[in-house]
Amino acid sequence: xxxxxxxxxxxxxxxxxxxxxxxxxxxxxxxxxxxxxxxxxxxxxxxxxxxxxxxxxxxxxxxxxxxxxxxxxxxxxxxxxxxxxxxxxxxxxxxxxxxxxxxxxxxxxxxxxxxxxxxxxxxxxxxxxxxxxxxxxxxxxxxxxxxxxxxxxxxxxxxxxxxxxxxxxxxxxxxxxxxxxxxxxxxxxxxxxxxxxxxxxxxxxxxxxxxxxxxxxxxxxxxxxxxxxxxxxxxxxxxxxxxxxxxxxxxxxxxxxxxxxxxxxxxxxxxxxxxxxxxxxxxxxxxxxxxxxxxxxxxxxxxxxxxxxxxxxxxxxxxxxxxxxxxxxxxxxxxxxxxxxxxxxxxxxxxxxxxxxxxxxxxxxxxxxxxxxxxxxxxxxxxxxxxxxxxxxxxxxxxxxxxxxxxxxxxxxxxxxxxxxxxxxxxxxxxxxxxxxxxxxxxxxxxxxxxxxxxxxxxxxxxxxxxxxxxxxxxxx
Amino acid sequence: xxxxxxxxxxxxxxxxxxxxxxxxxxxxxxxxxxxxxxxxxxxxxxxxxxxxxxxxxxxxxxxxxxxxxxxxxxxxxxxxxxxxxxxxxxxxxxxxxxxxxxxxxxxxxxxxxxxxxxxxxxxxxxxxxxxxxxxxxxxxxxxxxxxxxxxxxxxxxxxxxxxxxxxxxxxxxxxxxxxxxxxxxxxxxxxxxxxxxxxxxxxxxxxxxxxxxxxxxxxxxxxxxxxxxxxxxxxxxxxxxxxxxxxxxxxxxxxxxxxxxxxxxxxxxxxxxxxxxxxxxxxxxxxxxxxxxxxxxxxxxxxxxxxxxxxxxxxxxxxxxxxxxxxxxxxxxxxxxxxxxxxxxxxxxxxxxxxxxxxxxxxxxxxxxxxxxxxxx
Ligand SMILES: Cc1cc2nc3c(=O)[nH]c(=O)nc-3n(C[C@H](O)[C@H](O)[C@H](O)COP(=O)(O)OP(=O)(O)OC[C@H]3O[C@@H](n4cnc5c(N)ncnc54)[C@H](O)[C@@H]3O)c2cc1C
Numbered sequence: 001x002x003x004x005x006x007x008x009x010x011x012x013x014x015x016x017x018x019x020x021x022x023x024x025x026x027x028x029x030x031x032x033x034x035x036x037x038x039x040x041x042x043x044x045x046x047x048x049x050x051x052x053x054x055x056x057x058x059x060x061x062x063x064x065x066x067x068x069x070x071x072x073x074x075x076x077x078x079x080x081x082x083x084x085x086x087x088x089x090x091x092x093x094x095x096x097x098x099x100x101x102x103x104x105x106x107x108x109x110x111x112x113x114x115x116x117x118x119x120x121x122x123x124x125x126x127x128x129x130x131x132x133x134x135x136x137x138x139x140x141x142x143x144x145x146x147x148x149x150x151x152x153x154x155x156x157x158x159x160x161x162x163x164x165x166x167x168x169x170x171x172x173x174x175x176x177x178x179x180x181x182x183x184x185x186x187x188x189x190x191x192x193x194x195x196x197x198x199x200x201x202x203x204x205x206x207x208x209x210x211x212x213x214x215x216x217x218x219x220x221x222x223x224x225x226x227x228x229x230x231x232x233x234x235x236x237x238x239x240x241x242x243x244x245x246x247x248x249x250x251x252x253x254x255x256x257x258x259x260x261x262x263x264x265x266x267x268x269x270x271x272x273x274x275x276x277x278x279x280x281x282x283x284x285x286x287x288x289x290x291x292x293x294x295x296x297x298x299x300x301x302x303x304x305x306x307x308x309x310x311x312x313x314x315x316x317x318x319x320x321x322x323x324x325x326x327x328x329x330x331x332x333x334x335x336x337x338x339x340x341x342x343x344x345x346x347x348x349x350x351x352x353x354x355x356x357x358x359x360x361x362x363x364x365x366x367x368x369x370x371x372x373x374x375x376x377x378x379x380x381x382x383x384x385x386x387x388x389x390x391x392x393x394x395x396x397x398x399x400x401x402x403x404x405x406x407x408x409x410x411x412x413x414x415x416x417x418x419x420x421x422x423x424x425x426x427x428x429x430x431x432x433x434x435x436x437x438x439x440x441x442x443x444x445x446x447x448x449x450x451x452x453x454x455x456x457x458x459x460x461x462x463x464x465x466x467x468x469x470x471x472x473x474x475x476x477x
Numbered sequence: 478x479x480x481x482x483x484x485x486x487x488x489x490x491x492x493x494x495x496x497x498x499x500x501x502x503x504x505x506x507x508x509x510x511x512x513x514x515x516x517x518x519x520x521x522x523x524x525x526x527x528x529x530x531x532x533x534x535x536x537x538x539x540x541x542x543x544x545x546x547x548x549x550x551x552x553x554x555x556x557x558x559x560x561x562x563x564x565x566x567x568x569x570x571x572x573x574x575x576x577x578x579x580x581x582x583x584x585x586x587x588x589x590x591x592x593x594x595x596x597x598x599x600x601x602x603x604x605x606x607x608x609x610x611x612x613x614x615x616x617x618x619x620x621x622x623x624x625x626x627x628x629x630x631x632x633x634x635x636x637x638x639x640x641x642x643x644x645x646x647x648x649x650x651x652x653x654x655x656x657x658x659x660x661x662x663x664x665x666x667x668x669x670x671x672x673x674x675x676x677x678x679x680x681x682x683x684x685x686x687x688x689x690x691x692x693x694x695x696x697x698x699x700x701x702x703x704x705x706x707x708x709x710x711x712x713x714x715x716x717x718x719x720x721x722x723x724x725x726x727x728x729x730x731x732x733x734x735x736x737x738x739x740x741x742x743x744x745x746x747x748x749x750x751x752x753x754x755x756x757x758x759x760x761x762x763x764x765x766x767x768x769x770x771x772x773x774x775x776x777x778x779x780x781x782x783x784x785x786x787x788x789x790x791x792x793x794x795x796x797x798x799x800x801x802x803x804x805x806x807x808x809x810x811x812x813x814x815x816x817x818x819x820x821x822x823x824x825x826x827x828x829x830x831x832x833x834x835x836x837x838x839x840x841x842x843x844x845x846x847x848x849x850x851x852x853x854x
Contacts, residue, residue: 113677114670114673114677115756115757115779116676137679161620165620168591170620172597172626173593182830188830188834190831192805192806194755194805194806194807195589195779195780196594198807198825198827199807200630200835200853201630202630202834203629204596205627207626207629208625224591225676225677225678227679247530248531251531251650254650254652256650292703293706295702296700303700351618353528353531353533353618354530354531355528385619418616419616420616420618422623423618423621426622427622438624442610443614443624445610446610446614446627447614447624447627450627453838454834
């Protein structure tokens, strides 16, 4: 992966920059020792690593502003960081950058059940936001699988989704306001506890901007009352086409499940060997979850059963209890772990129109043969967000490159059928150079204009999202 | 000007010698009255893709809303954000278009539920910027984080950053049943508490409005058995607030929510201001600023429509905008005689740092300042 050449002027001034940062932060909040900065050399995309010039861990919005003012004046690139779980390399440093970690900003500032919001500092983990309100019967809806570790900061930057977003939406649909520090140290407050934007919807463009517009230090999030209950069904089919048709029929019937997850045979086999969830050995498997009171769940599941039986499933297993539900989810939840046991894998994240599902799965199968690399598919079928896992051997020379080429072909296929490169993981460095496949020069220009306004000197996370050739003149200016 | 294709639209904008007044159906004359040549989108019309099984619809910006709603109804689906028909309140004429709905981010009573606003249903856009460049953003799929979300930026920009040519929307199944619960005789303070109790319950309330003359209305929707169950549970939960009346007839419920959506009650008034705020601020604002000549609250109290005479209008708007500057939220002049729309700031003034960002975006998306110039000031 190509990265810009580090600015030699910045590298040469390391001592001065660190000394300036120490003036505005407590001693333990500035890390510049080369062994210690190694802790920040990568995120969840571990194939790419580069220790930063330094890392800082401020405790307040004011400290964040002070850091940014210095970096702005000194012309030092800044890479914001939450928990470092990005799978796209969004938090990958460059050698001339300062990592600005928000991990120490983790307080709950306000909970308001009457108005159904919570205000938190953004270093707080996703799961602990729900943790702060669940005793009172509320939850924060976006639930990425990484929710134990990932921070609200990263969720906002990546506009993260989760298994339940079919019903509740992704981060952007649950974000009401932010406090954000611009690269020049200006603190802005956007949105709040009210439900829509007053002027332009700046919040809408900040969410998903991958740390390129400002450092978000506080967030006002919508919280929702917890449903009375939830239960899944597991449905097995002997063809992907039929499973896809069943998904479409469920949606058309007017039932809105909270989740519809899909696994194909290679994925079922791998997870079965690992987790022993008792899944049927079939071509395609759906897990459909619905919510409500017990009787409401029964009604919805009866409807789903009726639809599924029309498609001749090889198995229809309805959960009747918490244990049965856990068992149905067990395999799906351990899918990534299971793949990790067998092999190194790369997890893709393209989205396709759901009607293209059978075609895309068939094409992926064909490409898998051509490349000689196995693929397992697990994804959010209700919204077409696919997660093909390509298996490769990191120790075998050339295998990573082969895997990346295969991945790029799959993502281009997603775009070709009317979908997109990334549904929830973000562009980062991973899909940066594929952006030309989805966007014209004018489309990319329009997006970069937004960065020109928020960060005219292009110092915030500059080597991400946009193809390096497209952003070159701006980064050099 | 009335271009018939996106290419003609781009040509028209590129060739424009002066300001353009962008017009979908012309039913939503909101904001400062802008000068300029009329640019009508009515010629760029039609649904280009509708996949009920994928809950997606793509249409040209000038497509009449009615055409879209009819196509959806035929498949038992709907625009879940139930956009208001401004003709009722504003007394305007014309054919509302989907582009106008998106440009004004028009969102009805379901905003308060998980469904969200118009911008939450927007999957992608195509638009022409102020230099006449065609730009696309987002797409037609439900989940998409590829690049910056300019679609959201376009929703609610009233055409000031670009002229929409096409929009892609997420649609939802029409619920099989709906029921309204009404509690009469509550004051605004009690009403907000009752609505908070309902919205904080697991019974999935999809509408919560307060009409000082009629009381609090709350809506539940979904499968018939579910609606019956939830309405019963809600009625029990809310019993402490007063007698709960149930209306289970779907037509009657739909008619009521349409009146609320369209703010029909305030139609006779000359001046109407729309305030978006924290729901629990409703009684506070009514106390501090006054209740105007009449008002109606939606979104659990988070959306206030407040009416005044032509004489009192300017002071009311000023006081509401000051309240919002202190306590959060924003107040917009939605209905007023043209003279007033020329002299007053229709939109809430922004703090300096945000105003600078807004001005910066306008300068880059519309460098000549020709797209509805000044409308949002
Ligand atoms: C096992 C696993 C499962 C996952 N499952 C999901 C899933 O189901 N759904 C999903 O959407 N994602 C998933 N992810 C991806 C990842 O967890 C999300 O992208 C997450 O939101 C990243 O959060 P983070 O705090 O770790 O951010 P980081 O990795 O630290 O940073 C991510 C991006 O946010 C920016 N950023 C960080 N902090 C700030 C800030 N304060 N202000 C501005 N920008 C900032 C960074 O610069 C970077 O571009 C998964 C990852 C893993 C490892």
